[in-house]
Amino acid sequence: QSALTQPRSVSGSPGQSVTMSCTGTSSDVGGNNYVSWYQHQPGKAPKFMIYDVTKRPSGVPDRFSGSKSGNTASLTISGLQAEDEADYYCCSYVGSNTWVFGGGTKLTVL
């Protein structure tokens, strides 16, 4: 199972919106609605941000939203804040209790 493809980096200014992609195949991203996203800041534990493509766990600001089209999922952060600077990872359930992550996207807030 190959890792999902994410851009290495994206950037935006405070207040702007950024979108990052996560491309897989019909066997993972395109084959179910179990895509999740994680925020990982240096020295901290990764944080669960989005699940089932579009749902937010309790406590995650509604500035974070997810979507999917075909084999590509996306995470959009609106009203960008300095505290959003982090690495973001997508993940897809593959089936048979197996999972695949993306390589991660580094978000820089300018």
Added chain:
Amino acid sequence: EVQLLESGGGLVQPGGSLRLSCAASGFTFSRCVMRWVRQAPGKGLEWVSTISDSGDSTYFAESVKGRFTISRDNSKNTLYLQMNSLRAEDTAIYYCTKAEPGVYGFHIWGQGTMVTVSS
């Protein structure tokens, strides 16, 4: 407060073994599926293994199948990862994660423990 605290990481020679532990608190451990995820230096996250709430079912990534074993002691609220025949490519931070029933994802993460495989 839900907490996961990993321990047991360290430096080990290629071919060696190591056992990681994850002490859980703040939730009913015996009712939760648990998983291990790792991150090699400069790389992305990689799912490693899953164990059912009872411990009866286990699953592994192809990269570790046959070398790693996952287990749990529900009486001690502790998750384990036994790693044998370690290779340089197993060098990574290993995270213990908790699943939320009915939710497809990795809900809560520990801080991780570093494993370095090197001679």
